[in-house]
Amino acid sequence: MKTKKKDSFMDYIKANRKGSREAEIENHGHPVSFNRVHVSRKVYNRKRDKADAQRRLPYLFLTVCLN
Template sequence: MKTKKKDSFMDYIKANRRGSREAEIENHGHPVSFSRVHVSKKVYNRKKDKADAQRHLPYSIIIVCFN
């Protein structure tokens, strides 16, 4: 059975990416996503508006009627 050769170039690329990622986390304090699409604040977003409205509502009050 043949043994697979390790590609030194791929190891170099992986080590470079890992080092770059660690440096980025040190600079920003958290990982930064570059692939996320920037969402404009001006765009109407019903789901987010609804979540904000529910978050700012006062606690529900239970009304009990006694006869």
């Protein structure tokens, strides 16, 4: 049987990627995604607006009731 030769260039690429990823996790504490689209906070987002309103509701409700 023939044995496959290892491609040293691909091993170099894999080792480089792994080292880069480990350094990134060490620096930031978690993996960083570079492929995600940046979402502007100025764009209308009903789901986020409703979540913000519900988070603030009890505090506002208590201040109105106490006065």
